[in-house]
Amino acid sequence: MNDIDHRVLGNKLDLFHQQEEGPGMVFWHPRGWELYRVLEDYIRARMRRAGFREIRTPQLLARSLWEKSGHWEKFGAAMYSFAAAERVPGEQGDAEQGRALCLKPMSCPCHVQVFNQRVRSYRELPVRYSEFGACHRDEPSGSLEGLKRTRAFVQDDAHVFCTEAHIEAEVGRFCSLLRAVYADLGFPSFKVALATRPAMRAGNDQTWDRAEEALANAARAAGLEFDILEGEGAFYGPKLEFHLTDSRERSWQCGTIQLDFVLPDRLDAEFVNERNERERPVMIHHAVLGSMERFIAMLLEHHEGWLPVWLAPEQVVVATISDANAAYAQEVMQALEDASIRALLDSRPERLEKKIVDAREKQVPIFVAVGSRDERGRTISIRLRDGQQSTLALAEGVGHLRLAVLSPLLRATP
Numbered sequence: 001m002n003d004i005d006h007r008v009l010g011n012k013l014d015l016f017h018q019q020e021e022g023p024g025m026v027f028w029h030p031r032g033w034e035l036y037r038v039l040e041d042y043i044r045a046r047m048r049r050a051g052f053r054e055i056r057t058p059q060l061l062a063r064s065l066w067e068k069s070g071h072w073e074k075f076g077a078a079m080y081s082f083a084a085a086e087r088v089p090g091e092q093g094d095a096e097q098g099r100a101l102c103l104k105p106m107s108c109p110c111h112v113q114v115f116n117q118r119v120r121s122y123r124e125l126p127v128r129y130s131e132f133g134a135c136h137r138d139e140p141s142g143s144l145e146g147l148k149r150t151r152a153f154v155q156d157d158a159h160v161f162c163t164e165a166h167i168e169a170e171v172g173r174f175c176s177l178l179r180a181v182y183a184d185l186g187f188p189s190f191k192v193a194l195a196t197r198p199a200m201r202a203g204n205d206q207t208w209d210r211a212e213e214a215l216a217n218a219a220r221a222a223g224l225e226f227d228i229l230e231g232e233g234a235f236y237g238p239k240l241e242f243h244l245t246d247s248r249e250r251s252w253q254c255g256t257i258q259l260d261f262v263l264p265d266r267l268d269a270e271f272v273n274e275r276n277e278r279e280r281p282v283m284i285h286h287a288v289l290g291s292m293e294r295f296i297a298m299l300l301e302h303h304e305g306w307l308p309v310w311l312a313p314e315q316v317v318v319a320t321i322s323d324a325n326a327a328y329a330q331e332v333m334q335a336l337e338d339a340s341i342r343a344l345l346d347s348r349p350e351r352l353e354k355k356i357v358d359a360r361e362k363q364v365p366i367f368v369a370v371g372s373r374d375e376r377g378r379t380i381s382i383r384l385r386d387g388q389q390s391t392l393a394l395a396e397g398v399g400h401l402r403l404a405v406l407s408p409l410l411r412a413t414p
């Protein structure tokens with residue numbers, strides 16, 4: 001493993017670990033979980049802005065649902081399934097005995113259940129749901145690779161229920177969202193591919209014609225160029241794939257937009273149309289990052305551990321020059337925390353040079369030294385990663401730092 005492998009960085013930066021007792025699973029440490037939650041909150045806010053409502057659905061469901069949705073047939077081999085626990089006859093709950101249950105490998109059928117909970121009018125469409133869906137897949141042990149391939153992962157999943165007439169606008173909206181998110185995360189360049197009808201498919205040719213055209217038009221309208229992957233679509237609909245190029249010119253498939261004419265049918269989704277008739281909605285599956293875990297692996301490797309400042313688990317190290325400045329350093333820490341800046345105090349009895357080296361080792365992007373001169377003048381000395389240094393009054397310095405660490409979402413005009 002080279003030193004920019006995310007597993008090496010994960011260990012060096014104390015982000016996460018994996019161990020034999022949890023094969024393909026992740027133990028997130030405080031710094032790693034901080035990063036995870038900052039990324040999650042960012043995506044959450046982006047999705048809300050794009051008109052999605054977040055939901056939460058179960059991880060464990062009856063196998064019968066997966067049989068009905070078709071996933072059992074297609075994904076069964078990768079699904080964790082078991083029988084409900086044996087109980088003493090007569091004990092409460094024994095009706096469940098032996099019932100086949102599965103851990104969800106994806107959230108799609110669950111979103112249809114939420115949609116189906118009441119009669120929907122065409123006036124309500126499009127209905128947009130998002131979820132950070134905790135999924136499990138029984139991947140072969142040989143294919144497991146740190147965070148890149150795990151058995152438990154979280155999909156930033158989203159589904160739109162709409163009519164054919166909505167497809168182009170909905171896909172266009174999502175293409176713009178993807179472009180903005182990837183830029184914020186430091187991936188200005190990506191490739192788009194349109195995967196079209198495979199030989200084995202559901203639905204008639206007219207439906208496929210319209211669906212493929214709608215995807216192509218929406219991508220073009222969003223200013224995206226794309227390649228065609230002939231015959232690579234799923235049997236239930238065509239899709240757009242977004243492949244990010246990282247700093248080492250490797251390509252990672254992350255975002256997807258997929259049209260689906262089959263699942264709403266299998267799971268009886270319907271709405272009442274203008275003519276007061278029951279009609280099947282189109283379902284659009286969306287993901288921006290794909291898997292949170294895998295995306296974090298990619299972020300770490302792409303940035304070689306130097307994450308964009310707004311994502312860094314700790315954005316600032318505040319270091320005392322001597323013990324005499326401990327109280328003032330605390331005051332500085334408080335001011336940073338009040339400004340929602342993630343800061344770490346280094347008050348060890350070490351030389352300042354050593355503290356600078358250690359902060360770099362942990363890849364914390366901003367270093368603030370607090371000495372007696374700072375305390376007397378109520379200033380802070382800021383040192384950026386590129387070596388730039390400045391001494392500013394405390395309030396002014398905190399204001400500068402706040403701007404530097406601000407989430408791109410707060411920076412952008414709404």
Ligand SMILES: [Zn+2]
Nearest residue numbers: 107108285286
């Ligand atoms: Zn889905």
